[in-house]
Amino acid sequence: MLKKSYSKKVRIIWATVAAVIIFISIFAAVVLKDKTIYLGISIDGIDVSGLDINTAQERLNDAIGRVNPVKKVVLEYAGNAWQYDFEELGIGFKIQNAIEEAYSIGRSGNIFYRLYSIIATRIKKHNIISQLHFDRNLMIQVLKVIKKDVDRQEMNAAVKFQQGKITIVGHETGKRLDINKNLDNWTSKLEAKNFTSHELIVEEVEPEIKETDINHIENIIGKFSTRFNEGDANRSYNIKLACSKINGILLMPGQNFSMNESLGPRTAANGYKEAPVIFKNELVKGTGGGVCQVTTTLYNAVLLSKLKVLERTHHSMPLGYVDMGRDATIAENYIDFKFRNSSGYPIAIFSLVKGNVIEVYILGKDRENGMKVVLKSQVVEKYEPQGEEVEYVDEIPENERVVLREPKTGYKVLLYREIYGSDGVLLFREKISEDVYAPVKAKVKVGRGMI
Numbered sequence: 088m089l090k091k092s093y094s095k096k097v098r099i100i101w102a103t104v105a106a107v108i109i110f111i112s113i114f115a116a117v118v119l120k121d122k123t124i125y126l127g128i129s130i131d132g133i134d135v136s137g138l139d140i141n142t143a144q145e146r147l148n149d150a151i152g153r154v155n156p157v158k159k160v161v162l163e164y165a166g167n168a169w170q171y172d173f174e175e176l177g178i179g180f181k182i183q184n185a186i187e188e189a190y191s192i193g194r195s196g197n198i199f200y201r202l203y204s205i206i207a208t209r210i211k212k213h214n215i216i217s218q219l220h221f222d223r224n225l226m227i228q229v230l231k232v233i234k235k236d237v238d239r240q241e242m243n244a245a246v247k248f249q250q251g252k253i254t255i256v257g258h259e260t261g262k263r264l265d266i267n268k269n270l271d272n273w274t275s276k277l278e279a280k281n282f283t284s285h286e287l288i289v290e291e292v293e294p295e296i297k298e299t300d301i302n303h304i305e306n307i308i309g310k311f312s313t314r315f316n317e318g319d320a321n322r323s324y325n326i327k328l329a330c331s332k333i334n335g336i337l338l339m340p341g342q343n344f345s346m347n348e349s350l351g352p353r354t355a356a357n358g359y360k361e362a363p364v365i366f367k368n369e370l371v372k373g374t375g376g377g378v379c380q381v382t383t384t385l386y387n388a389v390l391l392s393k394l395k396v397l398e399r400t401h402h403s404m405p406l407g408y409v410d411m412g413r414d415a416t417i418a419e420n421y422i423d424f425k426f427r428n429s430s431g432y433p434i435a436i437f438s439l440v441k442g443n444v445i446e447v448y449i450l451g452k453d454r455e456n457g458m459k460v461v462l463k464s465q466v467v468e469k470y471e472p473q474g475e476e477v478e479y480v481d482e483i484p485e486n487e488r489v490v491l492r493e494p495k496t497g498y499k500v501l502l503y504r505e506i507y508g509s510d511g512v513l514l515f516r517e518k519i520s521e522d523v524y525a526p527v528k529a530k531v532k533v534g535r536g537m538i
Contacts, residue, residue: 177222
């Protein structure tokens, strides 16, 4: 009896196993021969299960069209918009790759692994993210074009001085579109398939000098003028050129000024012409003749403005256009005129030529409340030249003299700066410099009468 019962149980087990195998075989035969994407699979959140490859592609294309039907990208900044077609940027979706990946699920490995994949996907669901392709080089070119439209050079605040009137011109903030930063931001947005308008990143660039930095420039704190001979065309040209190079220069508190740096090399290539210069107590031809008169005029304006002179050298001989002790010379690379803006406020230099007059103005904040600055030169010693330089030549009659250079008296000169109150009372007197102009011997030719 027990034997029959056991035999019956075995037959039931085998029958069950056989039924399961038959069911699995039939199920596998049906499922594995299916030519559609298995259940539970989506692409970019769009259900493609039960679809063949062509139908899945149509559904995805339709979905993409709803996201961005015009297939355009819009870049925006400050109310301006730049619109580009997908094709112009090489933008496209790698849909086919995603569909092939979706279709391949449950179609690799042995029958049991395939069935496992199919069942697991149906239960757990599987979403495939399609890839987007775009051409970074094309995007860079687009950003370069927009950069030309957007970028704006920052502008320092400036001072205008016309007909004795001072005007402060406000600064302008610059704009810079950073191509790399915008490219990274843009590509991240595209990779996330975000096709909404893209706001460009544009940085503001502040200028070095703002209106608030120079709004204390409101008065003429020093001015001086000298006259020159307009008949010397080259020298006049050099004077005008030198004036233009220092005209409008701004100096912030504590900033130094160098005449050599401001004028640049005195060469023909830099625009200067040949004109008389002083060399070894004589006037000779030299490139840039005339710039020392501009330097002298500026020097006096600086002294009258009570700014700190850092470097100044007088000429080897007195000049006709300024009192002794008040001149300043420069020579490229080894003699300069320098001063510091020691006023505590910004200042501006304006250098003008009106007819045969050089005018230099120092503009800044008037600190003196009506006080007056006066410069006074005082000759304290004279030095008469001793002897003469004689050159004997054969081409003129014996003992006949030809004067090549007249003798010049030498001087020791003190320069003082005096400060007077608004009531005319002397408040302060200081010595500025002590200059010595060496005497110059006469230079003559004396004939031997040998010809």
